[in-house]
Amino acid sequence: MVVTTLMRWVRFGLLAFTLLCAPILAQAAPYAAIVMDARTGEILYSNNADTRLHPASLTKMMTLYLAFRAIERGEITLDTKITVSKNAAAQPPSRLGLKAGQKIALRYLIRAAAVKSANDAASAIGDGIAGSEEAWAERMTSMAKSLGMKNTTFKNANGLTRTGHLSTARDMTLLGRHLFYDFPQYYNIFSRRSADVGVGTVYSTNRKFLAAYEGADGIKTGYTSAAGFNLTASAKRGNKRIIATVFGGTSTAQRNAKMAELLDLGFGRAPGKVREQAPEAPQYLAEAPRDAPAPGHSAKTIRVTGAALVESPRPDSKPQMVDLPDTDTDAIMAAIALAQAPKPSDSAVVAAAVSDAQDAVASIADTPSDSGVLAPVAVAQAKGGLNVSPRPLKAPRRNDPVSEPEAPVAVAQAAAVPAPVIPAAKPTALQAAPTQTTAPQPETLALASAPAPAQTETAQEPLAAPAAGFVQSSKPQPETLLLASVGPTPAAPREDPVVIARASTSGGRHWGIKLGLHTSEYNAQRALVQTALMESNSLSEALRKVNRRPQGFEASFVGMTEDDAKLACRRIAARSNPCELIGP
Known part of the structure; x- marks a missing residue:
């Protein structure tokens, strides 16, 4: 009788101790809170928001963010089967009950991590994508810095207490905002009360708050003894959306009540109409390439039919430019006359003109420029017509005196195909020809620096200023020689230039x-x-x-x-x- 009574008092004492001391022990976790207008990122309230604390399962928001990003980049798909690692299978509760070596689709792991907050599912995601817990933690921390989470470092994928695994209420709120704006197609998963995870149905750890607070649609709960009861929540009422975070709650009920109080404060302080400003996309380089094969899959080659099979060798080094004196206009005009003058019937005159033009090119190749450097392309042409592929210069812009010089279209044509000159011939307007409307290339500038041939001094009137442009040509084609033999043709009516932005190999952009x-x-x-x-x-x-x-x-x-x-x-x-x- 005495023993029974004593046992009852012992039990009553233990129960009383638990009821009285449990809140005190739970309060050992520091408290922090913050409220943000999700539309603009404006902070409406904060308390201890930048203190580094244990985030607990709020960590899984980053694991899910990186999983969504890996899907977006083509690194993995929702249907990719992930092999559960030994590390993932060994995680303590909350668990999905995964076994080492088990294969499960990524979509089920995402649901389990987001809805049930399963530690083994979160670890399986990280290990499956990055290869190890350490590599995944590094990726998480790098992404945190890219998102502006200045006081966050991660050590695992699920948020179990680990030395150095710390974050802040402000950083977790930033992460919640990025989840909403960066991946709206996946955000609905955080509002689900239950989900099918392939091996059964799981229920949300946040379902009580989602059911109790009007407009709530996420995001994530968390609890460890070191962290207390944490929650990052989002709610929308009218055209307002508020995101808030609580660290260090003393119980689920107390945390939910505090979150409702914070969200009410946010809706009361947020303006009715604001210009929505989505957060900037992260500049993050520590991920696998966009076209990297998914884990367990070999790389695939996609063959695109209909593409033009044109060899595109790497261009040679850009030749040094030659500064031209202001007196080169005469030489340029002379080159135009050479290019456009009709071909006489006397073959001796033709041969003499060709010889004179070749001598002019040779003299350019042997003459140093003002800077003491030989024009490389002119030298190549003078010594045998070496094919040189200089890097193209910057494309011209309208009303830009630098990119629209007075160098004529036909200068290069004159260099490649020296044409004879008839003294009495009057040069006509430039004929329409395919042109590359860029600044003159180095070989053009080098040719223009040569003294004007004597034949061109017989021109009776100065040429009209031609349109800026440049024609790159090689040896004269048969149709070019034939055209030169019949003399100039009447100038065609001027038409607006047609600019081709990109060649199509499939018949048009329809x-x-x-x-x-x-x-x-x-x-x-x-x-x-x-x-x-x-x-x-x-x-x-x-x-x-x-x-x-x-x-x-x-x-x-x-x-x-x-x-x-x-x-x-x-x-x-x-x-x-x-x-x-x-x-x-």
């Missing part, structure tokens, strides 16, 4: 792609911008277009070649995003 329907024009435009950033190569010259349909707003890229459209659609579909080809 193709495009559709990215599906969206609920608003803003969402459609956002989808186009995000896709253009992901596929900057194949979509670099496509036009973005939003059409209003009865079902919503249709986002499209138009003005593409068939090859670019098909390539872009394949890559977009590989990321599990909708894409439909638009034909002519």
Whole structure:
């Protein structure tokens, strides 16, 4: 009897100690909080927001952010099977119950990490993509710095307490904002109350707050004894969206109540109408290349048909430019006369003119420039017509005196094909010819620096200033020689120049792609911008277009070649995003 009574008092004492001391022990974790207007990034309230604390499972937000980014870059897909590592299988609860060597699709691991906060699932994501816990932690920390999380360092993928694994309320709020803006297509996962993870159904650790607070749609809970009860939450009411973070809550109920209080404060302080300013995309280089093969997959070669098979050798070193004196205009005009003068019937006169022009080129090759350096291309031409491929100069701009010099189009033609001159001939306007409208190349400048041949002094009137341009030519083609033998043709009516921005190898830019329907024009435009950033190569010259349909707003890229459209659609579909080809 006495023993039984004593045992009852012992049990009662232990229960009383637990009830009285548990809150005190939980309060040992420091408290921190911050409230942000998600639309602008403005801080509406903060308390201890920059103190480095244990983030607990809020860490998984970064693991998920990097997983989404790896999918976006083509490093992995949602359906890629990841082999569970021994490290992942050994993680303590909360767990999904994964076994070492087990294969599971990435989409299920993402759901388990986001909804159930499973530690083994988060570690499996990191180990599967980066190869090891250490490599993944380095990637996480590098991305944190790129996002502006100045006081965060990561040591693992799940947030279990580890020396040096620390963050702040401010940094976690920044991360939550980037999740919302950078990956809106995946953000809905944080509002799910349950999810299928392939091996069963799991339930959200945040379902009580999601059900209790109006407008709440995420994001992540966290708890360890060192961290206390943490939560980063987002909610939308009207046109306002607020993100807040709490560190060091004493219980789930106390933390949720505090978060509701902070969000109410945010909605009260946030202005009704503001200009939304999405956060800048991170400049992060410590990832695998965009086209790197997914883990466990070999690299694939995509063959694009219809492309022109043209060899494109690396250009030679850029030759040194030669400074020309102001008196070179006469030599330039003389070269024009050489290029355009009609061919006489007397073959002796032709031979003499050709000889004189070749002597002029040879004299240029043997004459140093004002800077004491021989013009390299002129030397090559004088000594046998060596094919030199200098690096092209900067393309000209309108009204730019540097990129639109008075050097004529036909100077290079005169150098390559010296034409005879008839003293009585009056030079005509330049005939239309395919031109490369860039600044004159070094060989042109070198040729222009030579003394004017004697024959050109018989020109009766100065030539009209030609349009800026330059024709690169090699040996005269048969049709060129034939044209020279029949004399000048009447000047064709002047037409507006046609600028070809890029050659098409598939018959025209009549193709495009559709990215599906969206609920608003803003969402459609956002989808186009995000896709253009992901596929900057194949979509670099496509036009973005939003059409209003009865079902919503249709986002499209138009003005593409068939090859670019098909390539872009394949890559977009590989990321599990909708894409439909638009034909002519």
